[in-house]
Amino acid sequence: AQSVTQPDIHITVSEGASLELRCNYSYGATPYLFWYVQSPGQGLQLLLKYFSGDTLVQGIKGFEAEFKRSQSSFNLRKPSVHWSDAAEYFCAVGGVGGGATNKLIFGTGTLLAVQP
């Protein structure tokens, strides 16, 4: 069955430090890949997505992610974290299952804390 793994449940980084959140998926073909962020009291906001082409994708808020087919990974990165980046981050795959729906399959999320 298709699955998405986010191995880090909770990460703490210092403000200004770099960040990498890991995501691995299990799916035969290359699915659509997404990163979402949920800040307290907010909905899920799309950070970036990958469908095809350049394997390094840029998103909002200074985030980027790199698709590595050989590792079935889609890790999220940011060179310098800001205190406002503290939130929960979800990796998701879509376009699985075919048919007339494109439901998303999510990972369990990574909670990011930023310390001064």
Place this chain on the structure above:
Amino acid sequence: EAGVTQFPSHSVIEKGQTVTLRCDPISGHDNLYWYRRVMGKEIKFLLHFVKESKQDESGMPNNRFLAERTGGTYSTLKVQPAELEDSGVYFCASSQDLGPRDGYTFGSGTRLTVV
């Protein structure tokens, strides 16, 4: 444009009671999705509407859950009777075209606590 709106933001009910969650999608979005996140678990798909029709309800956990989308506008998700394991955050999302290529817009969720 207004985003996806969900009511209520929080609900605490007793086991055995009924609760109805509401989702107002972005105007003009034909596709409406419900997802649920149980504490500590991943966000899971529940069902998908295209206008007023259920396109995919493969994620609905059991027949205590009933989703409707009258007139292809807002949607409701009723849980009757609620059980303890129904506690979690219920998300609604909408898209104009069949996602996910165009991306979904998610609401802020309804946190349901069954005691």
